[in-house]
Amino acid sequence: MEYMNHSTRSHLxxxxxxxxxxxxxxxxxxERPALxxxxxxxxxxxxxxxxxxxxxxxxxxxxxHIDTGHNFPETIHYRDALVEQTGxxxxxxxxxxxxxxxxxxxxxxxxxxxxxxxxxxxLDTIAQHGxxxxxxxxxxxxxxARAKERFxxxxxxxxxWDPRNQRPELWNLFNGRKHMGEHFRVFPLSNWTExxxxxxxxxxxxxxxxLYFTHEREVFCRDGVWLAALPCIPRRDSESVEVHRVRCRxxxxxxxxGLTLSEANSLEDIICExxxxxxxxxxxxxxxxxxxxxxxxRKKEGYF
Amino acid sequence: MELASNGYLDMELLRFTTxxxxxxxxxxxxxxxxxxxxxxxxxxxxxxxxASMVRGHEEVNLALLTDGLRAEREQGITIDxxxxxxxxPRRKFIIADTPGHIQYTRNMVTGASTAxxxxxxxxxxxxxxxxxxxHAYIASLLRIPHVxxxxxxxxxxxxxxxxxxxxxxxxxxxxxxxxxxxxxxVPVSAKWGDNVVDRSERMPWYEGPTLLELLEEIPVGAxxxxxxxxxxxxxxxxxxxxxxxxxGYAGRVxxxxxxxxxxxxxxxxxxxxxxxxxxxxxxSLTETSGAQSVTIRLRxxxxxxxxxxxxxxxxxxxxxxxxxxxxxxxNPRALRQGNKYILRHTSAEVRCVVRTxxxxxxxxxxxxxxxxxxxxxxxxxxxxxxxxRPLVFDAYRxxxxxxxxxxxxxxxxxxxxxxxxxx
Ligand SMILES: Nc1nc2c(ncn2[C@@H]2O[C@H](COP(=O)(O)OP(=O)(O)O)[C@@H](O)[C@H]2O)c(=O)[nH]1
Numbered sequence: 001m002e003y004m005n006h007s008t009r010s011h012l013x014x015x016x017x018x019x020x021x022x023x024x025x026x027x028x029x030x031e032r033p034a035l036x037x038x039x040x041x042x043x044x045x046x047x048x049x050x051x052x053x054x055x056x057x058x059x060x061x062x063x064x065h066i067d068t069g070h071n072f073p074e075t076i077h078y079r080d081a082l083v084e085q086t087g088x089x090x091x092x093x094x095x096x097x098x099x100x101x102x103x104x105x106x107x108x109x110x111x112x113x114x115x116x117x118x119x120x121x122x123l124d125t126i127a128q129h130g131x132x133x134x135x136x137x138x139x140x141x142x143x144x145a146r147a148k149e150r151f152x153x154x155x156x157x158x159x160x161w162d163p164r165n166q167r168p169e170l171w172n173l174f175n176g177r178k179h180m181g182e183h184f185r186v187f188p189l190s191n192w193t194e195x196x197x198x199x200x201x202x203x204x205x206x207x208x209x210x211l212y213f214t215h216e217r218e219v220f221c222r223d224g225v226w227l228a229a230l231p232c233i234p235r236r237d238s239e240s241v242e243v244h245r246v247r248c249r250x251x252x253x254x255x256x257x258g259l260t261l262s263e264a265n266s267l268e269d270i271i272c273e274x275x276x277x278x279x280x281x282x283x284x285x286x287x288x289x290x291x292x293x294x295x296x297x298r299k300k301e302g303y304f
Numbered sequence: 305m306e307l308a309s310n311g312y313l314d315m316e317l318l319r320f321t322t323x324x325x326x327x328x329x330x331x332x333x334x335x336x337x338x339x340x341x342x343x344x345x346x347x348x349x350x351x352x353x354x355a356s357m358v359r360g361h362e363e364v365n366l367a368l369l370t371d372g373l374r375a376e377r378e379q380g381i382t383i384d385x386x387x388x389x390x391x392x393p394r395r396k397f398i399i400a401d402t403p404g405h406i407q408y409t410r411n412m413v414t415g416a417s418t419a420x421x422x423x424x425x426x427x428x429x430x431x432x433x434x435x436x437x438x439h440a441y442i443a444s445l446l447r448i449p450h451v452x453x454x455x456x457x458x459x460x461x462x463x464x465x466x467x468x469x470x471x472x473x474x475x476x477x478x479x480x481x482x483x484x485x486x487x488x489x490v491p492v493s494a495k496w497g498d499n500v501v502d503r504s505e506r507m508p509w510y511e512g513p514t515l516l517e518l519l520e521e522i523p524v525g526a527x528x529x530x531x532x533x534x535x536x537x538x539x540x541x542x543x544x545x546x547x548x549x550x551x552g553y554a555g556r557v558x559x560x561x562x563x564x565x566x567x568x569x570x571x572x573x574x575x576x577x578x579x580x581x582x583x584x585x586x587x588s589l590t591e592t593s594g595a596q597s598v599t600i601r602l603r604x605x606x607x608x609x610x611x612x613x614x615x616x617x618x619x620x621x622x623x624x625x626x627x628x629x630x631x632x633x634x635n636p637r638a639l640r641q642g643n644k645y646i647l648r649h650t651s652a653e654v655r656c657v658v659r660t661x662x663x664x665x666x667x668x669x670x671x672x673x674x675x676x677x678x679x680x681x682x683x684x685x686x687x688x689x690x691x692x693r694p695l696v697f698d699a700y701r702x703x704x705x706x707x708x709x710x711x712x713x714x715x716x717x718x719x720x721x722x723x724x725x726x727x
Contacts, residue, residue, distance in 0.1 A: 011317035011396040020597035021556045024537045028610055052585040057542040140387045147386040167719040168384055168634050170417040171708045173648050177717035191398055193389050
């Protein structure tokens with residue numbers, strides 16, 4: 001009865017109860033929901049909460065991984081092991097496929113990233129599987145444009161987010177009604193902060209991919225951000241490769257996953273490090289640096 | 305391990321909302337709270353420093369920290385609420401920040417719906433305005449347990465005690481009329497930080513807590529009403545060999561407490577059974593605590609599905625099809641007598657018709673006016689509804705979870721109204 005030892009009024013238990021409530025609303029209100037699994041810590045926590053929400057039944061929805069083809073191998077191992085352990089159904093939408101089929105054109109140059117291309121693959125995957133709701137692990141504290149996002153976010157037929165036309169959300173009454181062809185994005189972790197996520201991982205003893213802990217890696221520095229020195233990220237001559245002890249603070253596509261110089265070797269270390277850090281988590285994401293309103297623009301197009 | 309033992313993993317969570325007229329200093333106050341409680345990251349602060357310079361401000365303008373909304377306001381984008389987060393070693397806070405422009409009623413109602421506390425700003429030079437009273441009225445209507453009046457810009461009022469006590473006295477007189485539950489008053493200067501996080505040396509006559517101290521001390525326990533209520537969200541049936549006969553009712557406790565062995569009724573059907581187990585993932589609980597999300601199994605094979613409610617007789621909620629409610633209208637298409645809507649209440653969804661629009665609240669005098677034939681956007685009124693099927697409910701004043709509902713347009717599926725059940 002480990003659970004009873006914790007004060008049930010603690011912020012983590014309240015956030016947990018709220019997220020489980022949202023996950024169950026999704027299962028009840030939608031016909032073909034899915035959980036977007038990126039391999040990052042937020043989607044790992046979201047999956048954990050989903051397992052709790054429906055236990056002892058299996059997840060009543062599949063995991064969807066939009067695979068850019070530029071993954072750290074650890075991410076794929078972690079994903080496959082999770083699927084194996086939980087018996088969850090996995091759908092993989094491949095950006096490489098979208099490129100091969102001519103749906104999108106690969107970006108060129110030093111800042112080429114498949115992050116933007118994901119949107120098309122995601123919308124194709126949604127259409128192919130007839131999904132009417134995709135749950136994402138986004139948090140409102142991540143970025144200014146997300147502060148006003150709802151738990152239930154309505155998307156039109158083109159998958160677009162219209163900030164002018166979002167439904168008011170009151171109490172814990174979520175309105176998932178929609179017309180044919182429309183769908184929803186739902187964010188069960190809306191009220192969590194980066195700190196909450198790590199504290200919860202520690203509290204629950206959730207196993208995490210090794211990338212989050214310190215390891216030695218060949219890296220190079222671009223615009224103040226450390227990136228992995230790998231063939232899928234072309235380097236300028238001036239960008240020299242160095243070896244450092246680093247860890248990931250968020251994990252996404254390799255080309256835009258910023259690495260933090262860190263010695264953090266345990267969850268406790270990570271929490272202490274975050275408590276002392278004075279830079280936001282997205283400060284390390286190359287894709288957000290492209291422009292002031294980068295996130296806002298991508299959201300409108302149907303990015304998570 | 306130190307982190308777990310020093311309480312870091314075990315903070316309380318307080319949700320509060322903010323309200324004030326434009327230029328009362330709401331953005332500055334929130335910026336000050338975030339800044340002085342060291343919740344601002346360097347890259348965010350640097351962005352604000354630069355933006356302040358670009359705009360030619362002498363000092364760093366803390367209001368810009370929450371400036372996302374301002375630009376949108378100028379572009380006419382509808383933002384009802386933006387959420388912000390900060391933490392002290394004692395508590396984690398969620399701020400529902402509602403822009404105070406024309407659509408204030410709808411915005412404030414949205415932000416207030418989940419709040420334990422409301423901060424209402426008053427400009428010390430202007431004193432109590434009509435707007436202040438509206439905000440207080442909405443806080444009372446939404447049954448926010450704690451209302452904190454922040455008398456701001458005290459620096460521009462000479463930090464005078466009289467200014468503060470005059471405003472306090474006026475608000476106290478009004479408060480009695482509204483029946484607010486707990487009311488607090490703090491004299492602050494958001495711009496200079498007096499009594500926000502750090503105690504002001506310029507107002508030695510004020511002996512109460514600073515705003516942050518108050519926010520850290522307001523009790524958060526009073527989240528759910530006393531009568532035991534469990535709306536069933538989802539039926540868990542594993543269909544696996546290991547859990548062949550498992551049938552659990554998943555939901556979040558919406559009132560009171562449930563324990564194994566408790567006699568419960570399933571409403572609206574009225575069947576009775578006894579709680580066999582309360583499951584939370586792999587654990588089994590002996591009883592629930594607060595608004596937990598759990599899965600309840602019953603001893604008997606009764607017919608229960610989403611939309612039903614498990615309750616205890618302490619006392620029973622109302623089961624019925626006729627409802628009187630206060631409603632806040634949120635849509636450009638007005639509410640009229642005879643209109644039909646989808647009504648969503650706890651996990652239940654039914655159709656309903658507006659039998660009568662009984663009165664409209666005259667916001668300037670806070671009186672209910674009769675008669676009226678339409679309730680426009682941002683209007684507050686009293687309506688009588690008839691539902692197609694029975695609902696299981698409490699009065700909103702007794703339980704915010706089982707006393708609230710939203711109305712949904714049958715054509716557009718927009719959420720158009722927020723209702724609080726009177727009886
Ligand atoms: N002197 C003084 N000015 C203040 C104070 N708080 C806010 N202001 C100023 O009042 C103006 C409006 O403040 P702002 O926070 O933008 O108001 P909002 O519209 O309520 O968000 C700004 O110029 C602030 O610098 C205060 O305590 N003292």
